[in-house]
Amino acid sequence: DASCYFPFEFQGGYITQNTVTPEGAVRYSRINITENAIPLWGMCHKRRDNNVILMTASEEASCYRCFHLKLVSKNVLRVLAADKDYLSKCHTNEEKALASCLTDEDLLNEAKNTEIILYKFHEWDGAEVRQEYCPIHGRYRMTYSVDSSDTTDGIECDSVESEVDNCPSGSALNLRFRNCAFPDREVTFECLGHWRGFGNRNYLALLSTGNESHLGPKYRCATYTENPKTGEIEISFSRDSTCRAIERQYVRHPNSRYTNGNGIGSEYHHEVLTLRPIPLEFGPVTQYCR
Numbered sequence: 001d002a003s004c005y006f007p008f009e010f011q012g013g014y015i016t017q018n019t020v021t022p023e024g025a026v027r028y029s030r031i032n033i034t035e036n037a038i039p040l041w042g043m044c045h046k047r048r049d050n051n052v053i054l055m056t057a058s059e060e061a062s063c064y065r066c067f068h069l070k071l072v073s074k075n076v077l078r079v080l081a082a083d084k085d086y087l088s089k090c091h092t093n094e095e096k097a098l099a100s101c102l103t104d105e106d107l108l109n110e111a112k113n114t115e116i117i118l119y120k121f122h123e124w125d126g127a128e129v130r131q132e133y134c135p136i137h138g139r140y141r142m143t144y145s146v147d148s149s150d151t152t153d154g155i156e157c158d159s160v161e162s163e164v165d166n167c168p169s170g171s172a173l174n175l176r177f178r179n180c181a182f183p184d185r186e187v188t189f190e191c192l193g194h195w196r197g198f199g200n201r202n203y204l205a206l207l208s209t210g211n212e213s214h215l216g217p218k219y220r221c222a223t224y225t226e227n228p229k230t231g232e233i234e235i236s237f238s239r240d241s242t243c244r245a246i247e248r249q250y251v252r253h254p255n256s257r258y259t260n261g262n263g264i265g266s267e268y269h270h271e272v273l274t275l276r277p278i279p280l281e282f283g284p285v286t287q288y289c290r
Contacts, residue, residue: 004044005036008012011070011124012135015219016116017241028218031118033077038051041065041087046094051101053094064088067106074097075129076205078243080107084114112196115244119192119205119219131171134191135204136202136224136233139165140275142175147270156181156185164275173206175273187215197223202233202241204252217241231277239269 009032012114016028042054043063052267056063079099082100083089091097097148106112121127146155155179164175175187187241197203205221221243224235239245246269 004047004279006033006044008124009074010069010077011035012120013122014077014118014120017117017217017219020240022210024239026219028241035124042230046098048098049102052137053097055094056090059072061092064092064094065090066097066101068102068113072195072197072203074132075120075192076195077120079116080113081116082106084118100126108198108245109118109238115162115242117205117221117242119207119241120175129192131169131190132164132193133170134173136173136275137166139163139278140233141169141278142160142276143274144177144180145154145272164273172209178215181262185193189220192219208242222246233275235273235275237271237273239271245269 009090013032014031016031020026031041032039038054042056042063044052045055045064048055050068052067052069054065054067055270065086066082067086070080079098080102084100091100102113111231120127140163141160142157142162142253144155144157144162157177159179161178162176162180163178164173166173171191173189174192175189177185178189188209190209192205192207194202201223202225204222204224206222208215208218208220216237218242219241221238221241222235223246226233236246236256
């Protein structure tokens, strides 16, 4: 279909989560979106609102799949598919593929869809992506805690010396851990985007820069809330690079080391960064870099 193409905003190079090792390390793969194809997934065959039918063809047969694509921020593309094994399942014609597209109700029901988060790392013309301004401004004291089935001991940092700010660029968060239960370290997150998402929650996409000092996976999805009275912000991280593993129990593979033999898993991951504004010596509590 000659009229099926992806707008400029969609085109470019993306990173997405591929697998998670038993140790919890995230492995990534690269996906390109061109003017009229997502190689590996298929050629753009038909678009209907946010749904796109992708087609791959071989000498034996054609294969059609429906994906729901939404650019939730300039550098983050959220893809929803009806099947977990969306690459191995496909339909023999366009009509069946269209009938398999997610309905409005399915889109709102996490049990009915599979979410793939694509993080853009270069534009259609090869230029590096520009970071977005973080929705978190100023200077804060921070506490950090992880309670996860991945670790036998919880990780805590509640020292008053640990701070975070978004100076000087406004598009990065600089975390300085001091006097924690682990060695002092500094972590910088570049802000890739933020959006209002499922359940009216505020989402944040972050890229951990630097080779040494990651805090969890390199690409992170989180939700955040702000108390309008105190200015306190709570950031809850996903366990991996998807946006679906935030503060919840979930079941993995029946052979997972977390299952109790009958395939029922008790995995959980609760990772929270709490930010408290540092009052300025002069003027209101509003935060500015200095």
